[in-house]
Amino acid sequence: MVWLQKLFTKTDNDNILSDKTDERDWLNLDPQVFGRSKIFFSTNQSIDLYELEELCDSVGWARRPLRKVKKALDHSYLVASAWEVRGAKTSLIGFARATSDHAFNATIWDVVIHPRFQSKGLGKAFMKYVIRKLRKDDISNVTLFADAHVVEFYQRLGFIPDPEGIRGMFYYPE
């Protein structure tokens, strides 16, 4: 099993080298897995919409109008991103965002990790980071709508499907 060294547990603050200036949370990576790559998470790194589109392309998502993507990012409560730094190059390798009422509910959307970084523990660490950011703001509950094939992934992170019979429901335009 490939892993990130004990990340984001309450006793492991020394594993996060927080840079207050640009709020980059650098990961302490296993070099046997990640080689010379450095990776950080951020909630305020500016995102190039074309680079985000490329990331979404890499996991096969349908393209969306960039104008609408920009609007959605502008009106998201949290925009989280994961970045690989390799030499002089910084590349977007993960993304997630959340809508919220800033009090009771936050809902996570558009979670994506580049295929090259999947199955390495990065998605788990990234979601823990997102949850931590939302919980820090005293938001009562965090929700999401999980595709069938990632329900177990989110369960392992502590998400409960249909708690007390609550069902996620969608209304699509006619």
Next chain:
Amino acid sequence: MVWLQKLFTKTDNDNILSDKTDERDWLNLDPQVFGRSKIFFSTNQSIDLYELEELCDSVGWARRPLRKVKKALDHSYLVASAWEVRGAKTSLIGFARATSDHAFNATIWDVVIHPRFQSKGLGKAFMKYVIRKLRKDDISNVTLFADAHVVEFYQRLGFIPDPEGIRGMFYYPE
């Protein structure tokens, strides 16, 4: 069966007496059901937090800190309310709100209709009003998390539970 007269269909605009000044959508009510009450829906009527708390009390919801309720309302994309006008008195009888990224997703929360107005078609008309307001803004899909006993109610309105195996999931604080 008790009913509201043909409400909010595309050919029935004359049933909505829109008052542009304060954006009240008056309902055309069956007097045999509603007597002398007049009812309107609004998305910009200012809401007294104590009156909202009373409404939530009437359906047995757990009380929430008003400070947090205010914050949630301030940061909701849509705050919809239903009002009964009887003589000189205007009372809050229904409420719903939605968070949104203003583009792809809106999520409806805190739907409540006063018990005195339940099973009269009002909840259905109110939700159609909420959906209409969200759809008007070109939001791609409208979601919600339905308690087990209202899943069928939302299904009749066109909401689909777990479409393509998508599951609603909740993360609660430890």
